[in-house]
Amino acid sequence: MGSFELKVDLDKFRQEEQERKYSYSAFFEIKPGENPLRLLPRSMKIFTEGDYLFAHRYFVHYNMFDVQGYRMIVCPTTYKDTCPICEYVSQEVDKEKVGRIRRQERFLYNVFDLVDETLKVMETGPQIYDGFTRYWLDSEWGPPKMVGIDTGCMFKIVLVPAEKSSTGWNHYDVVATPKVVDLTSKLPENWVEIVDSLESKISLVRSKEELSKLVEYYVKGISPVIEETKKREEVFEERARELEELAKQQVKGNQQLVLPKTVQVKQEAPVQQQSKVPDCFGLNFAPRDQRCKVCVYWTKCRDAFISAE
Ligand SMILES: [Zn+2]
Numbered sequence: 250m251g252s253f254e255l256k257v258d259l260d261k262f263r264q265e266e267q268e269r270k271y272s273y274s275a276f277f278e279i280k281p282g283e284n285p286l287r288l289l290p291r292s293m294k295i296f297t298e299g300d301y302l303f304a305h306r307y308f309v310h311y312n313m314f315d316v317q318g319y320r321m322i323v324c325p326t327t328y329k330d331t332c333p334i335c336e337y338v339s340q341e342v343d344k345e346k347v348g349r350i351r352r353q354e355r356f357l358y359n360v361f362d363l364v365d366e367t368l369k370v371m372e373t374g375p376q377i378y379d380g381f382t383r384y385w386l387d388s389e390w391g392p393p394k395m396v397g398i399d400t401g402c403m404f405k406i407v408l409v410p411a412e413k414s415s416t417g418w419n420h421y422d423v424v425a426t427p428k429v430v431d432l433t434s435k436l437p438e439n440w441v442e443i444v445d446s447l448e449s450k451i452s453l454v455r456s457k458e459e460l461s462k463l464v465e466y467y468v469k470g471i472s473p474v475i476e477e478t479k480k481r482e483e484v485f486e487e488r489a490r491e492l493e494e495l496a497k498q499q500v501k502g503n504q505q506l507v508l509p510k511t512v513q514v515k516q517e518a519p520v521q522q523q524s525k526v527p528d529c530f531g532l533n534f535a536p537r538d539q540r541c542k543v544c545v546y547w548t549k550c551r552d553a554f555i556s557a558e
Pocket of ligand 1 (some may be wrong): 310323324326332333334336337352
């Protein structure tokens, strides 16, 4: 039965598996307790042109929108460019209000996970970066013992989770160990490419126009996703119509205030009878604010606010 001989090219399979494995970046997950790893250079330039850093530093803005794709926005100051969000933060008088959207430092590293023995990307905040920096500048440690391919030592990131830490926040320690881990035979064939692709893991910076638009949406409390904004506007419109209808009926029959069903469900506070346009009309529209939620001028105020420059 020679014609049924299996001709399977396992070498090709292995090669494709490796490509598949590294076509997306596996991220190093820091779990409570000890996380052993080997640091690698942030790029191959360290062997050719020289380099003095071990991680890519960048800036992000969190907490502007709780919408997928907008939870973390890369700040253009990463590339020494101006940033509409940072400008807004610096101009806002209410510092407490903008504190949570202020730019934050993030760092990307190439690491070799010593638990599953694979090359990964690690992303951290400044606490872990500072931990590595101490060793980078320590004459007993320094670059060869940290990122040298055959001379580097095992490091451990020790995480004490918030519920067990004395501060109530996650606490990270970076601990160097004297154990040398020679990576020469452990790295995948295409490790050079992987190491060099680290910087590309930083999400692309959005255009200035888009970032300015996002600031505007943030200030006005509008979702950056058109579909969501539309859905929300429909709800606004529906509410406005119901309230207008209600106002008409009241004028006609001088009836007691009875809210339509949908309004009753959504209502958290009773609708105030407003005969007069409020002083804040068109100036201070805030859909998250209870003051606006119960205001009959809600929709018109929003339109005035949005169209105002
Ligand atoms: Zn910024």
